[in-house]
């Protein structure tokens with residue numbers, strides 16, 4: 642369904658009603674009209690008063706003046722045009738650190754599923770972009786926050802909701818509006834959380850077995866990078882090309898380079914169509 646851009650402030654009571662209906666009420670929710678970056682602001686709040694921010698609490702905003710993207714990039718969108726929020730997840734001390742890479746990709750999968758329910762069929766691009774028709778609609782940025790008794794992973798999510806073509810940050814991006822999906826931000830947030838909570842809980846409980854979890858299977862199914870010819874860009878300016886063939890047990894991308902397999906746990910990929 643194609644709806645007109647809606648730039649009204651996020652409707653907290655309506656969201657709370659929707660999330661209670663989907664049996665995923667949020668323990669703590671703050672939604673100031675403007676913030677620098679929800680990831681940074683959540684880190685500050687977790688440092689000051691961690692107990693007020695149980696897992697899957699939400700800090701969102703209608704406008705970020707200093708939104709952060711991956712690899713030091715900025716994330717800038719017009720006020721009210723994006724669903725922009727961050728949430729904390731406490732990682733048990735016993736959880737194997739090499740499995741932590743599952744959290745961002747599982748997040749991408751849950752966002753893709755929620756976008757599908759909103760009328761825009763989506764896939765995941767490794768490591769954690771969400772695409773609709775090959776165009777980026779969502780970016781995810783995670784950061785580790787040291788805490789007493791372990792680590793809190795801050796998961797930051799930005800979904801392009803009502804951006805018009807003229808407002809896209811790059812021509813290879815898209816929005817729910819442009820993809821013909823629903824631009825109901827409250828329903829979208831409820832849809833993401835409804836999927837994310839059980840999926841993350843499953844991965845954390847699986848520990849060493851995270852790669853064999855149902856969530857990992859969902860990620861592999863939704864991963865449009867698999868089977869694609871890719872250019873892999875590694876931290877520090879190194880790059881190579883090959884065909885993405887698998888996600889290993891830790892969520893790392895396995896790339897076939899002329900018959901030899903290379904494992905990539907950190908970096909970026911460009912799909913052949915965009916090369």
Ligand code: BTN
Pocket residue numbers: 677678679680681705707708709710711712714716725726727770779780781782797798799
């Ligand atoms: C990327 O694709 O480069 C990641 C973009 C992540 C953007 C989100 S918006 C909410 C959260 N707060 C931030 O400052 N960034 C993330």
